[in-house]
Amino acid sequence: MSSTPDSQVSSSVEATLIIVSIVVIVVKVVIVVVICIKRANIGSESGAPDSRFLTLTMDKFLNDMERENPIRFTSQQLRIATDNFTNLLGSGGFGAVYKGIFTNGTIVAVKVLYGNPSKRIEEQFMAEVSTIGRIHHFNLVRLYGFCFERNLRALVYEYMGNGSLDKYLFRENKIIGFSRLHEIAAGTARGIAYLHEECQQRIIHYDIKPGNILLDVNFSPKVADFGLAKLCNRENTHITMTGGRGTPGYAAPELWMPFPITHMCDVYSFGMLLFEIVGRRRNVDDSLPESQEWFPRWVWKKFECGEMGDLMIVCGIEGIDREMAERMFKVALLCVHERPQLRPLMSVVVKMLEGVLEIPIPTNPFQYMMHGIPYPVLPGHTTQTSSFPDSDSSQIPFSRFVPGTPIMTRYEIEIAST
Ligand SMILES: Nc1ncnc2c1ncn2[C@@H]1O[C@H](COP(=O)(O)OP(=O)(O)O)[C@@H](O)[C@H]1O
Ligand SMILES: [Mg+2]
Numbered sequence: 432m433s434s435t436p437d438s439q440v441s442s443s444v445e446a447t448l449i450i451v452s453i454v455v456i457v458v459k460v461v462i463v464v465v466i467c468i469k470r471a472n473i474g475s476e477s478g479a480p481d482s483r484f485l486t487l488t489m490d491k492f493l494n495d496m497e498r499e500n501p502i503r504f505t506s507q508q509l510r511i512a513t514d515n516f517t518n519l520l521g522s523g524g525f526g527a528v529y530k531g532i533f534t535n536g537t538i539v540a541v542k543v544l545y546g547n548p549s550k551r552i553e554e555q556f557m558a559e560v561s562t563i564g565r566i567h568h569f570n571l572v573r574l575y576g577f578c579f580e581r582n583l584r585a586l587v588y589e590y591m592g593n594g595s596l597d598k599y600l601f602r603e604n605k606i607i608g609f610s611r612l613h614e615i616a617a618g619t620a621r622g623i624a625y626l627h628e629e630c631q632q633r634i635i636h637y638d639i640k641p642g643n644i645l646l647d648v649n650f651s652p653k654v655a656d657f658g659l660a661k662l663c664n665r666e667n668t669h670i671t672m673t674g675g676r677g678t679p680g681y682a683a684p685e686l687w688m689p690f691p692i693t694h695m696c697d698v699y700s701f702g703m704l705l706f707e708i709v710g711r712r713r714n715v716d717d718s719l720p721e722s723q724e725w726f727p728r729w730v731w732k733k734f735e736c737g738e739m740g741d742l743m744i745v746c747g748i749e750g751i752d753r754e755m756a757e758r759m760f761k762v763a764l765l766c767v768h769e770r771p772q773l774r775p776l777m778s779v780v781v782k783m784l785e786g787v788l789e790i791p792i793p794t795n796p797f798q799y800m801m802h803g804i805p806y807p808v809l810p811g812h813t814t815q816t817s818s819f820p821d822s823d824s825s826q827i828p829f830s831r832f833v834p835g836t837p838i839m840t841r842y843e844i845e846i847a848s849t
Contacts, residue, residue: 500564500565501560501563501564501574501575501576501577501587502575502576502577502587503576503577503578503579504576504577504578504585504587505578505580506578506580506582506583506585508578509531509541509578509583509585509587512531512532512533512539512541513529513530513531513541514531516529516541516543517529518530518531520540520594521594521595521642523642523656525542525544525545526542526543526544526545526585526586527542527543527545528540528541528542528543529541529543530590531587537575538590539575539587539588539589539590540587540588540589540590540591541585541586541587541588542585542586542587542588543583543584543585544584544585544586560574560577560586563657564576564577566625566626566630566634566657568621568622568625569618569621569622569651569653570618570619570621570622570625570651570652570653570654571622571625571626571653571654572588572589572591572645572653572654572655572656573588573589573653574586574587574588574589575587575588575589588655591645591646591647591653591655592646592647592648593645593646593647593648593650594645594646595641595642595643595644595645595646595655596615596641596642596644596645596646596652596708597640597641597642599646600641600707600708600711600712601641601711601712601713605711607650609748609752609755609756610752610755611650612708612709612711613755613759613784614650614651614652615644615646615650615651615652615708616704616705616708616759616784617781617784617785618651618652619639619644619652619654619701619704620701620777620780620781620784621781622652622653622654623636623639623654623697623698623701623777624776624777624778624780624781626654626657626697627694627697627776627777627778628776628777628778633694634657635692635693635694635696635697636654636656636657636697636700637677637682637686637696637697638656638677638678638681638700639654639681639697639700639701639704640678640680640681640700640703640704641704641707643655643656644704677696677700680703680713680714680715681699681700681703681704682696682699682700683695683696683698683699683700683771684699684769685771690771691771693771694777695771695772695774696771697777698766698771698774698775698776698777698780699766699767699768699771699774701766701777701780702727702762702763702764702765702766702767702774703727703763703766703767705759705760705762705763705766706726706727706730706760706763706767707726708759709746709748709756709759709760709763710726710730710746711746711747712726712746713726714726714727723745727763727764727767727796727797728797729742730742730760730763730764731764731793731795731796731797734760734761734764734793735795739757739760742756742760743756743757755786758783758784758786758790759784761783761790761792761793762775762780762783762784762790764793764796765780765783765790765791765793765796766780767796767797768793768794768796769796769797769798769799773794
């Protein structure tokens, strides 16, 4: 039987299809074999991937890193974001802070640094950029970026919807309930503990105070302003209580006395902050009777006499909050001890505030200050070192011994160290 032309065509098409299929299968097999050989090579060459693989990995890594690092903005970009710096959020010793919004919807706080480009401002700027920009913690404010131009030096922070804690402690009193205040204290302590004990290089804040504790939309606390953190390494011949280091009322006595300065100065400031948190009042208030004027001393007096109940009544703390308030007062008394080495570490403070660590009975933290007698260690002595070695600590030269008193703190007395 002879085949028709039609059946001849269909069988040749079938043959072609079979050949094409075989070729495709062979090509696939070859590709799989080549890939397997390559993978085997990558594994066998002492773990060294081929250059293409390496480039891809590095690119991804660098991109990820870039997102973690501060971004550099132009002054034009910041002008647009802040609507030409119209919405002022507040101002402090180093600059004014404006609200801004970027086109992607991110709301920011832009801190424009004061003054002409002087060495001091440059140092402050660089210190902030290099420290905060690389640090990420739930209780630390995030630095998104910066601008460094002749006409504008600014820092761009994440925006904190509820502003700073001072507003709630001293002005909008009672908006925040006591247990939230306790959480704010513990969160702040966690942020500082991270700076002191978990960063690769210890960071001393130097300016812990209610204005530097910012609250996000959920009232979670974030410690702000690390601007002073790295200035401890600079030449320091003149320290003023209103200038570079700390704020009167929160600055530890060793900042203006002949003691080595360590991270324990932040513990002192945190203690002062803690008194204000529990008391919802400024530590110094000369509108009150003299015995209550300086709150920390009054707390100590009441604790010493076993009359903490009086404090609770005056502070308006009731019911189950009293136990927690007493705990917080005790921690505050421990933190503000005039001798830095007797203050607890911030990680210990966290545990005491969380209630997982027993709180030792505080001793008089103001023994020397209250009696106006000199502290036991004078310049040149080396016994007054922290119980926690600190590579960041610096011995400040003092030629004049000035005993600390609450009065000095109150009047923001400046102390020349040379
Ligand atoms: N990231 C921010 N988000 C919202 N408000 C901020 C932010 N940073 C600062 N502020 C506001 O601006 C004020 C001034 O800040 P600052 O210049 O650091 O001075 P200070 O710390 O002495 O208060 C703060 O007290 C706070 O109310
Ligand atoms: Mg601040």
